[in-house]
Amino acid sequence: MSDLKSQLSEAVEAAFAGLGLPAELGRVTVSDRPDLADFQSNGALAAAKRVGKNPREIAAAVAERLSGDPRLATVEIAGPGFINLKLSDAALTDRARAIAADPRLGAETVAQPRRVLVDYGGPNVAKPMHVGHLRASIIGESIKRIYRFRGDAVKGDAHFGDWGYQMGLLIGAVMDEHPAIAAAVERLNAGIEPPGAAGAAAFNTVTLADLDRLYPEAAAKGKADTDYRDRARRITAALQDRKPGYHALWQRFRDVTQVALERDFHALGVDFDLWKGESDVEDLIDPMVAELDAKGLLVDDQGARIIRVVRDGDKKELPPLLVVSSEGSAMYGTTDLATILDRKREFAPNLVIYCVDQRQADHFEIVFRAAYLAGYALEGELNHVGFGTMNGTDGKPFKTREGGVLKLNDMIEMTRAKARERLHEAGLGENLTPEDFEDIAGKVAVAALKFADLQNFRGTSYVFDLDRFTSFEGKTGPYLLYQAVRIKSVLRRAAAEGFGAEGAAAGPITVAEPAERELTLTLDAFETALAEAYDRYAPNALAEHAYRLSQAFSKFYAGCPILQAEPQVRASRLALAGATLAQLERALDLLGIAVPERM
Template sequence: MDMFINKITKTISEKFEENGYDSEYGKVNVSNRPDLCQFQCNGALAAAKKYKKAPVAIATEIVESLKSVDIFESLSIAGPGFINITVKDSFLVQYINSMKEDEKCGGSTEEAPKTIVVDYGGANVAKPLHVGHLRSAIIGESIKRTAKFLGHNVIGDVHLGDWGLQMGMVITEVKRRNPELPYFDDNFTGEYPKEAPFTIDALEQIYPHASKLAKSDEAIMEEAKQATLELQNGRRGYVALWKHILNVSVTDLKRNYAALNVDFDLWKGESDAQPYIPDMVKYLKDNNYAYESEGALVVDVSKEDDKFEVPPFLVLKSDGSSLYGTTDLATIIQRTQDFSPNEIIYLADKRQSLHFEQLFRCAKKSNILPENTELDFIGFGTMNGKDGKPFKTREGGVMRLQDLIEIIKSAVREKVVQSDSVSEDQVEETARKIGAAALKYGDLSNQATKDYIFDIERFSSFEGNTGPYILYTVVRIKSILSKCVEISSKEGISITGPYSDAERDLMLQLVKFNEYINVSFKDKAPHKICEYIYDLSNTFSRFYSSTKIVAEEDINKKTSWVALISLVQKVLELGLDLLGIEAPDKM
């Protein structure tokens, strides 16, 4: 469906054109003075400069032309030439009913869909997910879902860190603990054990110990680097052990991501890009894009008009081993060959912006992807504690993500029990959904690029701009509909009215749905969806408090209201789903 505001814009743009002005001046915006009008067109002021006429004269011409159009309740001119617009209720209700009958509630479908790869995991194997992984996972998931909702072909990739120095650290630490294992015997020619020589709990203890040891002992660090290089060169025992690390880690990662309702289409890692590296390096050398500098292979990506220094892109280290950037560049080649994407979107901490600037410049300069392929980096801010510093455990360490999820789940569990509306066997599942909503909405309602304060008391509140408040609105509507089941169960019921200003306001909020979804994707800004569903929830609450739906005796009004709030529920649930949030039936 076309956006409601676009329908008004189209009508007014036609009148600008009919009167000899460019149609672009007919753009309509939502009024910032709802006490005066619903919408406003300010084009007459801009047109006045081009056509050397008084803006009031132009506005008067347009308003006179619009009097023959049967969708406006009132049109007036304010100030130097603003056109104030109020639409007829019949026009509004017609659009609302179209939304009700549409599977996507008026959400548009892209006429020229793109193929988009979203790289939004970035977890390292052999390490537990921690709070630093939260933002990339849930922001990326929302962007992926919104793009799919609009009709794009979207591939979400976790892009695991499974090939770097941490692998060498883990391998050498396992060797120190269990030197008798066959993975370290160069003379072993049999099949390696099918079962891993460690559990996820042991693995999550092995890495931090190995990392701390390597950082304090230069010889151990060199040993880890050598093991990394041997793994990358295909040493048989190390590759077999690496596969165990990967399998054990990915099983745990999938469980943790599932707790956030985050899902990836691809579970590829840096290792999957390795086969592409030799040809890539040869191509960069043969075409004089890469050169040696202090033994390393680099590509100069600086530009004459740079306002800050952009260092060369490092392709290979002096010992010939690859880096994070090497696999990123090779992954672009892999994705181009596999999917021919129109756009690749990366989610990572904004402090990695220089890396992605170098990567994108190198990819474009070396022509390893088509000129029209977009590369987009969304750098997000940090989640901070109330002290304004990056969120830590009480002991000062980085908190595991599963521990954070459990903390916020516990914070809402007691409220669920106290509500006495949820059966005992549903308490845990309900607390899980509300806790996840509190955590995800608390994050996503902030602009992605900005840091924010993690406030568990505020995020888990059932009041205010929080996930639980939005869920409570949905649950309240479900409760009302269950009391009007004789109407809500009928098919084809229509919305009439509006019968009050509060109901009209609710309709005007509903028709913004399509607009907000499109803006959210265009700006890669899930907080726009949060903003919309919060405003819709508030507008519904005002309507609900002034309207006795269940007790209404006029069957026509009651039927219309049931149809209207059913649409509100559906729109809210669609919005929540685009954020990766599930709504419970009771709370």
């Protein structure tokens, strides 16, 4: 059974078609004027324009055809020709019951499931994640969940930046600092020592903190000192040839980084199906370049080999994709192109979503065009879902008080500390075990961070204000958790008092009170919010829905006693509360937010 908006659209579209007008004009939307109607159709206005008739006459004719529909309490013409629809309590009762009985809580699946791959834009090996990675993780995770819930087959790929010159630099820097490691690397490279065993023990002393400290130094030195740079390049080339010592040390870099990344991602409730990286497509690059050449796409230009991607009608001339540099090495975009080819072979995705900073828009446009030219994807299958930057309260990219980049792990810990503090202040979670309390504080912190991000449309930059996010009042993640937990509390109590137990709690819903009407209409809007979030890659539509649902429930909670009501009413309200909880938890889950049992 579809949502009310779709049901009504169908009816009004049929009415338009019956009058010889285009059916699609009958599209129904939630009313802008809840004081006047539940739903509205603006089609008469558009129809009037097309056929040159008075919109109110058309609206009246449509209304005439709708009269007698038992789902509609009233059909009214208002203003210049709006058709206002008010639903009968019976229709709302039916819909509320359907949602309560539906495992999907009123949400539909897509007609044509696709194979979708979400690329989170790749943290780099050797660098801990910082706040800049927060949005990609949060938005990417939500999009992944939304697409999966709609029925697509979705894989998320963390996609490491784990290859290239930077790795050569780091290997050299670590060897300079640790003679024991340098010696072990040389022994492995020379084949004196077989891979594994002793060498690995020396490598185990390398930590992510070391790499994080050494990388900027090495990068600076590589710029200033040509000998140093040349050595790093030689190491890079040898690494790419799988020289055992370098490769083993590189593997250690990758491992320590992944452990740290997994810790941060886990704390955020983010996970991946794939931990692929740039290194995984290294072997594809040479054959790919040969193939591109054979297809006649490569052009020699200023010593480099490029693919031109300009098209007629471009407002500006996009630079070409630089496939092979004048020094013969593969570039950033080359790796991206090889990754597209790899994914085509491995998964044949119908859609690849790159959840990456908006600033890379031109880069992706260039790579995508090259991929289309090469036949590695069909036009439109590659999609850059860009997002704005997260700024500090000064409007500039977020920095710590000392002016440095805030590590993601530190940010999460700061938010957790604030959550603990607030829980204590509110006197919540007092008689809990320390483990449960920590679990709740973690969930509150994640909810605060994620909801603060996802309530904004991804494309715009927003101000990160820890004090505001952690104030936990109003339109915040913790508010949503609080509402969900409050419902759980009522349901628990009902069960404890004997009239909530399974069957009894699921008493048939009857919608009567205004707050019950509003709550049901809000529950019904889940499908619309989900569809919008899906179509526009816009989790904020779902965040908004979750918030409205919480508010509608809170109103219902304040105005309609549940446990004190007459048995029949009580059963109805318990079922309505249960459906609300289920949908709210689902919506939050799609945002990547988990709800504790109590708080």
